[in-house]
Amino acid sequence: MKMLIDFFPIAIFFLVYQLTKDIVLATAVLIPATIAQVLFTWWRFRKIEKVHLVTLALVVVLGGATVIFQNGDFIKWKPTIVNWLFGVAFLLSPLIGGKPLIQRMMEKNLSLPAPVWMRLNLAWVAFFMVLGAVNIFVFKTYSEETWVDFKLFGMMGLTILFILIQGVYLARHMKDPQHNTTDSGE
Incomplete structure (x- = not known):
């Protein structure tokens, strides 16, 4: 809901x-x-x-x-500004809160080493910055109708693709729950 x-x-x-x-x-x-x-x-x-x-x-x-x-140019800037603000928030989050923002959002469900959290956070920074720039490119280069379609379907599609790529990256760092690290037989 x-x-x-x-x-x-x-x-x-x-x-x-x-x-x-x-x-x-x-x-x-x-x-x-x-x-x-x-x-x-x-x-x-x-x-x-x-x-x-x-x-x-x-x-x-x-x-x-x-x-x-x-x-209509004013509203076309909104996705860029929102994405860039998110990018800056993610970038500055380790300095302000001591932890990357992505870690604060996901650490209850996921345990990762600090360098992995930092790389993941920086990936989100890059994603937000690039998505904001792509929005500018689309609204400056293509028709208004194309921009409206991109705003809904393109940005959503790129976000879903990024999340899937992030999932593949995270899968490499997740521990197998069947794997017992306290077993001395290893």
Whole structure:
């Protein structure tokens, strides 16, 4: 259910854009949809993740600029800014919290050596930075309709691919639960 809530604003944006081919109107609908997402999340879970607050702020500011100035370029910058902010957060996380952000997110379910956590964290930094740059390339090079498709399907596809590659990388570092390291017969 949480994934559906997270997906709601972009699905509404995409649907309105596909029906109207009007990025300003789609953005005008995106703003209240994102507000509704955050309010529903608060009502349902009694907490709001920072990512939702950052996204909401950028949707309101850049979406508002899109609607006020009737210029879709403002909203096209949002994915780049969000991804670059995440990249910076992951990059600075070991300095601020003592541990890489990816470790803080996953360590309850996964035990890895410190250098592996750091490499994994840096991979996420690179991914976020590259994804932000690719967004700029797509919206500057291709049509608005192509960018809207890329925003939904391309970015999601690249993220899923990155997570799968990460899974393969992590599999090399995971210990076999059948393997008993306390056995003196080794």
